[in-house]
Amino acid sequence: MSEERVNLSKEDKEKMLNVGIKTKNKKNTGSYILVDDDIVEVDLNLEGVELMPIKMAIEKYDWVEEYMWKLVDPEKDKYTKMAYEDDEPKGYFIRVKKGHKVTFPLQACFYIKATRKEQVVHNILIAEEDSELHIINGCASGNYVKEGYHIGITETFLKKGSFLSYTMIHDWAPGVIVRPRSAIEVGENAHYMSNYVSLKEVKSTETSPVVYINGKDGKARLNSILFAPEKTDLFVGGKIQLNAEGARGDIISRTVTNGGDITAPVELEATVEEVSGFMECNGLILEKEGRIYSSPSLNSNKQNVELAHEASVGKIGDEEIEYLMSRGISEEQARSLIVHGFLDLKIKGLPEFLQNQIDTAVNQSIKGM
Amino acid sequence: MKKNKLQVKNLHVEIENEKILEGVNLTIPRGETHILFGPNGCGKSTLLLTIMGYPKYKVTKGKIIFKGKNIVKMPLNERAKLGIGVMYQHPPAVKGVALKKMLNIISDNKLKKKDIDDLSLANYLDRDLNFGFSGGEMKKSEIIQLIHQNPELVLLDEPESGVDIENLKIIGNKAKHLMEKSLNYKIKNRTKMGLIITHTGYILDYIEADKAYVMVDGRISCHGNPHEIFDEIQTNGFKGCIECQKSE
Numbered sequence: 001m002s003e004e005r006v007n008l009s010k011e012d013k014e015k016m017l018n019v020g021i022k023t024k025n026k027k028n029t030g031s032y033i034l035v036d037d038d039i040v041e042v043d044l045n046l047e048g049v050e051l052m053p054i055k056m057a058i059e060k061y062d063w064v065e066e067y068m069w070k071l072v073d074p075e076k077d078k079y080t081k082m083a084y085e086d087d088e089p090k091g092y093f094i095r096v097k098k099g100h101k102v103t104f105p106l107q108a109c110f111y112i113k114a115t116r117k118e119q120v121v122h123n124i125l126i127a128e129e130d131s132e133l134h135i136i137n138g139c140a141s142g143n144y145v146k147e148g149y150h151i152g153i154t155e156t157f158l159k160k161g162s163f164l165s166y167t168m169i170h171d172w173a174p175g176v177i178v179r180p181r182s183a184i185e186v187g188e189n190a191h192y193m194s195n196y197v198s199l200k201e202v203k204s205t206e207t208s209p210v211v212y213i214n215g216k217d218g219k220a221r222l223n224s225i226l227f228a229p230e231k232t233d234l235f236v237g238g239k240i241q242l243n244a245e246g247a248r249g250d251i252i253s254r255t256v257t258n259g260g261d262i263t264a265p266v267e268l269e270a271t272v273e274e275v276s277g278f279m280e281c282n283g284l285i286l287e288k289e290g291r292i293y294s295s296p297s298l299n300s301n302k303q304n305v306e307l308a309h310e311a312s313v314g315k316i317g318d319e320e321i322e323y324l325m326s327r328g329i330s331e332e333q334a335r336s337l338i339v340h341g342f343l344d345l346k347i348k349g350l351p352e353f354l355q356n357q358i359d360t361a362v363n364q365s366i367k368g369m
Numbered sequence: 370m371k372k373n374k375l376q377v378k379n380l381h382v383e384i385e386n387e388k389i390l391e392g393v394n395l396t397i398p399r400g401e402t403h404i405l406f407g408p409n410g411c412g413k414s415t416l417l418l419t420i421m422g423y424p425k426y427k428v429t430k431g432k433i434i435f436k437g438k439n440i441v442k443m444p445l446n447e448r449a450k451l452g453i454g455v456m457y458q459h460p461p462a463v464k465g466v467a468l469k470k471m472l473n474i475i476s477d478n479k480l481k482k483k484d485i486d487d488l489s490l491a492n493y494l495d496r497d498l499n500f501g502f503s504g505g506e507m508k509k510s511e512i513i514q515l516i517h518q519n520p521e522l523v524l525l526d527e528p529e530s531g532v533d534i535e536n537l538k539i540i541g542n543k544a545k546h547l548m549e550k551s552l553n554y555k556i557k558n559r560t561k562m563g564l565i566i567t568h569t570g571y572i573l574d575y576i577e578a579d580k581a582y583v584m585v586d587g588r589i590s591c592h593g594n595p596h597e598i599f600d601e602i603q604t605n606g607f608k609g610c611i612e613c614q615k616s617e
C-alpha cells in the first residue's frame with residue numbers, strides 16, 4: 001500500500017487538495033485513499049479510532065458483515081445491486097470506540113484516475129457510545145477522465161450519545177457519473193451531521209441519504225451547498241425519518257445554478273409523536289439560467305409534531321447589485337459577493353478546519369464563475 | 370479646479386415611460402452644499418439616483434456634468450469611482466455581505482475605527498448589510514459607508530428621518546465632517562460638494578448650507594437662502610413655492 005504502486009501526478013494531488021485531502025498525512029490523523037481500485041494510503045494515528053479497508057475488517061471481526069446492507073436495500077436500484085454483487089468489496093471501515101472524542105478530522109478520499117472506471121465502494125462507519133468523530137470525505141477525479149462511475153454505499157451507525165459529522169466535498173470531472181447511496185441510523189441522544197458540498201462541473205450526481213432517528217432525543221442535520229455550472233446535473237435529496245420521541249431533524253440547502261440543473265427533494269417524516277424538524281431550502285439562479293427544482297416535503301400522520309419548512313428560489317435582485325455598484329464595486333464583483341454570501345453557510349458545531357475546507361471550496365468555485 | 374463642480378442642465382427623466390423630472394437645472398460649485406426641499410413624490414430622490422446613475426431612471430433629455438464630463442452614460446460604479454456617493458433614503462438589505470466586508474472593500478481595507486465607534490456600530494460589523502436593521506441603524510450604516518467611500522459629491526437623501534435626537538447629533542456631525550463644513554476647514558480649502566434632501570430641516574443645525582431649492586412636480590420652482598426658504602415652507606407650506614414657479 002505505498003504510493004509507488006499508483007502514480008499520483010501533481011494534478012491528481014491538487015484535485016485531492018481541492019476536496020480537502022492531503023496525501024502523505026502528518027501524524028495525529030487518519031487517512032484512507034482509494035485510487036480507482038487501489039488503496040494507496042491507509043494511515044492511522046488516532047487513539048480510539050479504527051480505520052481499515054472493509055475487506056480487512058470483515059476478516060478481523062465476524063460482526064462487521066451484520067452491519068452491511070442493514071440500512072440500504074441491495075434491491076433498491078441497479079447501483080446497489082452492482083455493489084451487492086461485487087465480491088471483492090472496496091471501501092473503508094471506520095469505528096470510533098466508546099467514550100473517545102476525536103476532534104481532528106479523519107480523511108477519506110475516493111479518486112478516479114482511469115477513464116471508463118467503475119469505482120464501487122461500500123463503507124461502514126460506527127460511532128460507539130459517547131464517542132465523537134469528524135470525517136471529511138473528498139471525492140474527485142482527474143480532469144482528464146472522460147467517463148467514469150462512482151458508486152458508493154455508506155452505512156453509518158451512531159450509538160447512544162455519540163456525535164458524528166460527515167463532510168463530503170466533491171470535485172469530479174465533467175464526464176463522471178456519481179451514485180452514492182447512504183443511510184444512517186441515529187441512536188438515543190446521538191447527533192449526526194452531514195455536509196454535502198458539490199461546486200464543480202459533473203455530468204450527473206444522484207444522491208439521497210436517509211437518516212433514521214431511532215433513539216430518543218436523537219438529532220440529525222443535513223446541510224448541502226450546491227453550485228451547478230453548465231452541463232451539470234445534480235440530484236441531491238435527503239430524508240430524515242423521526243422514529244423516536246424527542247427526535248429532531250434539520251435539512252438546510254443552498255443551491256445556485258449557472259446553467260446547470262439541480263433537483264433537491266428533501267423530506268421530514270414523523271412516525272411518532274413529540275418530534276420536531278425544520279427545512280430551509282434557498283435557491284439562486286444566475287445569468288446562464290438553468291433550473292432548480294426544490295421540493296421540501298413534510299410527512300406525518302401524527303398530531304403532536306412540529307414540522308416546518310421555508311423555501312425560496314430567485315435571482316439576484318438588481319437593486320442589490322446596483323447598490324453595491326454605487327459604492328464603486330464592479331458588477332462582476334457585486335455578483336460574486338452576493339453568491340458567495342449566499343453559499344457561505346456557517347455550520348455550528350463543525351470543527352474550524354472543516355469549515356475552512358468548505359469555505360475554500362466555495363471561494364474557489366466563485367472565482368471560476 | 371474650476372471644473373470641479375456639478376451641473377445639472379435641463380434634465381428630463383422618465384421611469385417606466387412616466388415623466389418624473391421635467392427640466393431640472395442646478396449647479397453646485399466646489400466647496401458648496403445645497404439643500405433640496407419639496408413635497409412627497411415631487412422627484413427629489415429621483416434626481417439623486419439619476420445623478421448616481423441608476424439605470425431605471427432614463428434620462429431623455431439634458432446633461433449631468435461632473436468634473437467637466439457629461440456622465441449621463443457612465444455606469445454606476447464608474448460614477449462612484451469618479452467621486453459621487455449617496456446616502457440612501459431606502460437602502461436595500463444585502464444578505465450574505467457583512468457590513469465590515471463592505472467597508473473593507475470600499476475603503477481598501479482602511480477601516481475607520483473611530484467613526485465606527487462614534488456611531489456605535491462595532492456590534493453591527495458582522496451583520497449582513499442592512500439586513501434587519503432598524504430605521505436609525507440603517508441611516509448609521511449608510512453614513513458609515515459614505516465615510517469610508519469619502520466621495521467628493523455627497524448626496525444625502527433625508528439623513529435625519531427616523532433618527533432619534535441623540536443619534537441625530539452624531540449623524541449630523543459626521544455629515545458635517547464628511548462635507549468639510551466643520552470649522553477646521555477654511556472655506557477656501559473646501560473641495561466637497563453636497564446636495565441634501567430634507568423635510569424636517571434638522572440637518573441645517575449641523576451643516577451650514579449655501580443655497581436651497583424647492584422642487585415641485587419635477588421642476589425646481591425656486592431657490593434662495595436655506596433658512597429663509599425653510600421658514601417660508603414652515604409657515605405657508607409649499608404653496609408659496611408653487612406661486613413662485615408660476616411667476617417665474
Ligand SMILES: Nc1ncnc2c1ncn2[C@@H]1O[C@H](COP(=O)(O)OP(=O)(O)OP(=O)(O)O)[C@@H](O)[C@H]1O
Nearest residue numbers: 384385389407408409410411412413414415416458
Ligand atoms: N421605480 C419606480 N416606479 C414607478 N414610479 C416611481 C418609481 N420610483 C419613483 N417613482 C415615482 O416617481 C415620483 C417621484 O418619486 P421620488 O422618490 O423621487 O419622490 P421624492 O420627492 O423623493 O418623495 P419623498 O419626499 O416622499 O421621498 C413618485 O410619484 C414616485 O411614485
Ligand SMILES: [Mg+2]
Nearest residue numbers: 413414458526
Ligand atoms: Mg425621496
